[in-house]
Amino acid sequence: MLGSVNLMGYPSILPALTPYLLVFGAFTLVFFKLLNAGKVFSRIYAFAYVLTSLVFSVSTYLMVRDSGILYYELGGFPPPIGITYVVDEFSAFLGVIVTGLALLLYPLIFVLQPRSDEYYLALYLGLLAGFTGVLYTGDLFNMFVMMEVMLVSTYGLVALAGSKQSYKSAFDYAMIAGVGGLLFFAGAVLIYFATGTLSLGHMGLIEQGFNTCFKGLSEKPVEALQILSLLLFWGLVVDEALVPLHFWLPPAYSSAGPVTASLLAGASEGVAYYALARIVYTVLNGLNPILEYSLRILGTASILVGGVGALYSRSLSQTISYTVVMDSGYMAIALSLGPAGLNVALAYILAHSIVKPLLFLIAGWVKGAYGTDLFDKVEGSLRSSKVLQAGLVTGAAAVTGLPPTIFFIAKLGVYVNLFNALNGDLTIPLALFTSLVGSLLALTAFLKAVSALVLSPPGEGWKPVPTILKAYLVLFTVLTILLGIVYAFTIGPVVSSASNSIVAGRSDYLSTVSGILFCRGGSA
Template sequence: MQGSGEALPIAVAPYLLILGAFTIPLLSLLKPSKNLARFFTTFLQLIVFVLVLSTFVSIWEGTRVITYTFSGFPPPVGITYVVDYAGVFMASVTAALFAIITPLSKFFVDDGEYYYAFVLGLESGLLGIILTGDIFNLFVMMEVTLVASYVLISSLRTRDSIRASFKYAMVGAAAGMFFFLASVLYYFSIGSLNIGQGGAVVTGLMESMGRVAEPRSTLEWILNIALWSLIAEAAVTPLHFWLPDAYSSSPIPIAALMAALSEGVAFYVLIRLYYIVLGGLTIEATYVLSVLGLLTILVGGFGMLYSDELMKIVSYSVILDVGYISLALSLGSEGITAALAYVLAHAIVKPALFLSAGWLVRSSGRSRLKDLSGSFRGNPPLFFGFLIASVAVVGIPPTILFQAKFRLYELVLAEVVGSGSIHYALTLVVMLLGSLLALAGFLKVVQTTYLTPGESVMRSPKYLSVLVGVLGIATIVLGLTYASVENEVIQKVANSFLAGRMEYVNEVVKLLSSG
């Protein structure tokens, strides 16, 4: 192992989680106990959060990019971890959400030792995806995430959950094949699997060790292949079809975690690859993200409007916001800030929606909206969190999602005024329609579950009520303080891909030279 010692805490986090995942079944052999598995998982997740937070402090205090290598070999053979503002930001959000949401599992699912083992596997995979600087290791971590997600989605052992997990596995396997192909071609192109080295070759800082005469044009098509894998992981239309069934059939804490993080991490990888290697999106990627983003908004909006199951409505709201993120990224470097604001808001709003709605379904045993009349009436904290999150998805001030959406409207309107483009005028119309469809979808939920008399479900556990309430408050506070949040956090993260690109590449070149 070599590299900056500052990177060591966060670099070992994914492997510590994997070790913990294999340790839980061994502990169950010594003392079969759900409580032991719960305690061990929570304890390990808190340790990982502290490790990630320590690196966050180092990065934010001035060490902008830090590197670390594993496996006893320098790159290109050894696995490189490169941590910058963007990486440590995403890792911190991921570690925090797992630490606060996983303890809720005991209220929603018959949680056994293997359930917690795969929860740790899921967290390990997501952190590995975020932190790795090696495209093949990125593929490996995507597969770790796929396997863990497949098992967790099916863990309720119902017909719907088994069917949903199979559908998710098929999409994930196909996406993995595309990404594996891209990884092989990447190595063939530059003679290395290192993401930063690809950027160094494109910018002329290093000679290509590959077998192609024009590395840049080859890399453009390679990343366009990887794009389809990431589109599937992010549930962009037409590859969105797995998400509503998967999220509505999963244990509620798992659905909350995946909805908060999975799509955001997929978009993070997309930005990382295109902007570090090429310095921006290809023309083809821009077109794909723009057109499919509009279609995704419509699919998500109409899905919310016509679904008759509460969890399906909430699941389609994820697809709706995925469309807005895709659209923001298609606007180039200026759209990255809006996209990242969406990713941050997504991580706060979606858990509030899934946890509050999930409690109604779990405690009542009913999933159809018509069977949940008045069910929110006896749970004011849950209704508060659900209402604020719903308002945020619609794009009503002063929530953080309103701020992100307003920024996106500004960018699209500028394109309409500046170019007079029919495409961007249509984009503006679709964006407005998406918000109206979301409003209609959530209004029917509020009308049924709160305004219509009916049987209230049992009160939620205190921890769940507090957590959902805090998430609702955070949605408002971050919206009210958005100017500071954007300047102090989101802009720094965006600059990691823009102005900070060469700093990332130079650190990798330095590491390669020292090896």
């Protein structure tokens, strides 16, 4: 069967197996809960699935690097009836990031969120299944399904924080994400009727003008793809937390548990931007003018709204949450610059996966130790620990874009690419100016946070910091600085190779699926 192995003979079932294995683990965890199997067993059981997902993701990445794109037909059914999994270096690299972060954060669940039970662990596996499913699928409808798995898991994880605010935040997110999901679903259905397929590779071949086996109702399928992609884009704006559909994120992330917020902030927006990049470069062969200007304008607005929101926030977790909105704006602007911005966007996603967990873990400790993280209630709360102080200052410097942090590399890439793109288009200098202002807003917001938590005299007595949390904060702090220092020599080439694969490797992606998409005697 074509696709059961790749060109070098390596098994390519791993990308398809990863999300479904995690879903199986999630459902069986609930079953074990009903059987009273015990928390220790459930924690080890869930850990085995998270570890396996990372092993599969690393293996997938190494196979893609070694022998090219992996292709697999689920159940042996070819498209448009069956679902395919098609993985290139871009998606494989992101798979390593999200599964690696999920495994790294897993032990902290029982330190910072000790009341988390089997239901929480099941949703944790479900979230990871959604992430990997979106990254590895080659089918538009399956991408929608995996996004819903991801979103439903997010609602549950936020709500399980147990506060009135977390319930409200989860409900608000469910309502707005439901609208976004409906837009994405409508776009997928209309594309199917217009083109006759839901395969991303097949759509890319149609955009290239090839004659294919499956015919849709549209006489101009290329134009239909360009127009209907706008529905997909607006469906993803919610998950990317871009203005004006950003308002759910600050209350949701700031009310969620610290591990939940760390995983969501470190991976969720990056996965949503991956979905957009896959549609743009695999299906459409590049940005159309409407998508380009929409990304740049919404990104500019998100930087301003996120920066001002962070500046006027009254708590540490809310400040960090608004910077997620702001940094999502930077990623949108990077993607609006075309292929040159992909490398920057991927660097931003990598930086997010390190710096945002660092900050949310600190905020989570403060909230757990003092019952709140409002600045006027926890003054001087970090003075008991040099590790906490170093983590907050380093994370703040990173989000601001100060060297030598990994975020400096990402933000510098935005500035340089915007400067190089200067022409008669007024949105480019506006985006450049706003990007610089965003860094200033972030600096001011975090100066307020550092002043309250570090420089102010302590109010209550010292609170102990768990040793394992100190170790994690040291790790994330060191990575934030170290990756910025060595980026050009080590991480940079890997990021560049992955980001280039989605553009330069488009023909390879399309040729991988073309064998089962063309009629006998058709042209390829």
